[in-house]
Amino acid sequence: MIIDIDIIDSEVLLNLGDSNNGNRVNNLHASKKLTSLDSCSHGGIYSTKNYLKVKIDFSSNVNPLGISRQVLKEIRKNIKQISHIYPDSNCNLLKKNIADYTEHGIDKDWISVGNGATELIHNFAKAVSLKNSIIIYPTFCEYELASKRCGMKIDYIPLSKKLEIQANLVLEKSKINPNSLIFICNPNNPTGQVNTDIIEKIISCIDSSKTILLLDESFIEFLNDIERKSLISKIKEYKNLAILRSMTKSYGLAGLRLGYLIAHPHLIQKLKSFQIPWSVNGIAQIAGIAALKDQVHISRAKKIIQKERNYMYKTLNKEESNTHALRSDVNFFLIKLKNIDSIAYQKILLNIHGILVRDCSSFTGMSTDFIRVAVRTHRDNVTLLKAIYDINNNLYKYKLLKN
Numbered sequence: 238m239i240i241d242i243d244i245i246d247s248e249v250l251l252n253l254g255d256s257n258n259g260n261r262v263n264n265l266h267a268s269k270k271l272t273s274l275d276s277c278s279h280g281g282i283y284s285t286k287n288y289l290k291v292k293i294d295f296s297s298n299v300n301p302l303g304i305s306r307q308v309l310k311e312i313r314k315n316i317k318q319i320s321h322i323y324p325d326s327n328c329n330l331l332k333k334n335i336a337d338y339t340e341h342g343i344d345k346d347w348i349s350v351g352n353g354a355t356e357l358i359h360n361f362a363k364a365v366s367l368k369n370s371i372i373i374y375p376t377f378c379e380y381e382l383a384s385k386r387c388g389m390k391i392d393y394i395p396l397s398k399k400l401e402i403q404a405n406l407v408l409e410k411s412k413i414n415p416n417s418l419i420f421i422c423n424p425n426n427p428t429g430q431v432n433t434d435i436i437e438k439i440i441s442c443i444d445s446s447k448t449i450l451l452l453d454e455s456f457i458e459f460l461n462d463i464e465r466k467s468l469i470s471k472i473k474e475y476k477n478l479a480i481l482r483s484m485t486k487s488y489g490l491a492g493l494r495l496g497y498l499i500a501h502p503h504l505i506q507k508l509k510s511f512q513i514p515w516s517v518n519g520i521a522q523i524a525g526i527a528a529l530k531d532q533v534h535i536s537r538a539k540k541i542i543q544k545e546r547n548y549m550y551k552t553l554n555k556e557e558s559n560t561h562a563l564r565s566d567v568n569f570f571l572i573k574l575k576n577i578d579s580i581a582y583q584k585i586l587l588n589i590h591g592i593l594v595r596d597c598s599s600f601t602g603m604s605t606d607f608i609r610v611a612v613r614t615h616r617d618n619v620t621l622l623k624a625i626y627d628i629n630n631n632l633y634k635y636k637l638l639k640n
Contacts, residue, residue: 277378278599280609281491285593292591293617295610297491298426298456298569301541301617304489304524305534311527312520324519331522335497338529341470346502349509350525352516354455354483354496357508359383361479361498362418364507365449369417371410373402375427375600377453380420389418395602400428400563402435408442415447422453424460427597427609429565433466440468445477449504452480455496458487458535459542459567469499476501487535488528493521542568546612552622559629568612571597577632579605590624 280296282288325331332345351357362370362383370384371392384391392410397403402421411417419439424431440450452468460466469480479500485491495517498508528534546565553562553572561573574582583596597607610621 277382279378280593280595282593285587287587290587290591291593293613293620294593295613295617295621296593296595298567298611299486299491300489300535300538301545301568301611301613302489302534302538305528305531307531307534308488308490308524308527311523315520315523318519318523322519324515324517324522326514328517328522331517331525332497334526334529335499339469339499341472343469343472343499347472347499347505349498349500349505349512350517350522351496351498351512352518352521353485353494354453354481355379356494356516357481357496357498358451358453359386360511361451361481361504361508362387362389364511365418365504367416367418367449369414371407371414371417371419372601373407373421374602375597376420376422377426378599378601380422380451380453381601384418384420390414392417393601396425396428400425400430402432402439404435404438404442407439411443411448415444417448419443419448419450420453421450422455423466424456424565424567426456427569427571427595427600427603427607428563429456429567429570431460431466431566433468437468437471440471440475440478443477445475449477449479450475452478454480455483455486456567457482459539461539461543472499472501476503479504484525484528487538488525490521490524490528493518493524495521495525541614542612545615545618546570548615549610549612549618549622553625559632560625569609570612572608572610574606574608577629579608582608582628585628586624590620590627592621592624594621 278284282291282294284296328350329345331350332348335348336343336345349357351360358379368390369392370389371394372380373394373396381391392414394403394406394410407419411419421436423433423436436452443450454467457463457467468478472478472480479498481498482496484495550562553560559575563571563573579596579598583594586592586594595609597603597609598605612618
């Protein structure tokens with residue numbers, strides 16, 4: 238399988254495999270393979286050895302407003318608890334607040350809370366104990382790492398040229414290997430696009446007695462029409478559906494680590510067996526409760542994201558920009574570089590401008606043609622765009638041109 242990029246009618250399309258033959262999925266996923274069971278690549282300032290040079294971090298897709306003032310107020314008020322009060326190992330009060338927030342008749346028996354969404358991904362993979370996993374790539378690397386640590390056989394299915402999930406290939410593979418855990422990220426990371434209708438088709442067609450779908454909605458809170466784009470309203474219809482949410486990204490709690498999973502109680506009970514006591518600290522629980530109550534903070538962030546994303550998209554897609562931004566539904570997007578290596582590009586942005594972006598060559602199935610950037614405040618975004626303009630107009634100076 239060869240990864241290449243086509244520009245058609247000004248729309249960048251990822252060619253991630255030949256899907257013309259609906260009865261065949263090429264499993265030789267391209268470019269990068271995760272061979273280690275230790276870790277996979279992420280963004281954030283500590284993803285680079287030169288983290289002291291980072292002035293602005295565009296590699297982390299978090300709320301551009303950061304943590305809310307109301308959450309900070311609650312943390313300050315309760316900070317002394319860390320010396321003498323053990324946290325609730327069952328997170329009962331936080332679960333109640335999550336249930337109230339998500340609605341749809343869900344109670345705490347349908348909810349599991351973890352030290353970030355990543356902990357829940359790994360524990361869930363162990364808990365369901367299935368032989369196979371199905372991963373639609375490019376996507377979040379922890380699905381692949383969790384599968385390998387559990388000894389699962391992985392079936393890789395590429396997104397279509399339009400970055401959509403190929404439902405027919407997913408359903409075909411789930412029939413061939415029915416004892417599978419399907420990982421789907423919606424909105425997807427790193428493409429930033431929503432595929433809700435296609436995912437609903439998949440969950441309605443797979444064998445509910447043998448196949449489980451873990452739907453990662455970590456970025457769903459950044460959408461304006463959450464109720465229509467999320468599948469939480471369908472959670473009681475499908476006993477084999479689990480929905481994952483991250484509070485670190487949408488609520489600006491990256492340093493505290495907090496996530497939750499909603500699923501039928503029989504799956505939650507299985508998951509409980511693999512969770513260690515007190516994995517979610519007391520301050521994280523307090524912060525999570527306060528964050529859920531401050532929806533004004535999220536609303537303000539979404540308005541900024543929508544406005545700034547449009548501004549960045551238009552600027553990056555100007556004829557003279559030498560870059561091409563792909564359409565995104567959330568707070569980050571892919572940028573296609575023209576005749577420039579993404580690894581070198583990332584280094585120059587950091588070393589010369591103090592800006593860290595995500596080099597996407599570490600994503601399974603992606604080449605060195607892409608970087609991923611978060612949508613931040615207008616001031617930060619202008620700084621990034623000026624830096625990109627400087628580099629793109631001095632390629633020979635920086636020796637970034639591909640041979």
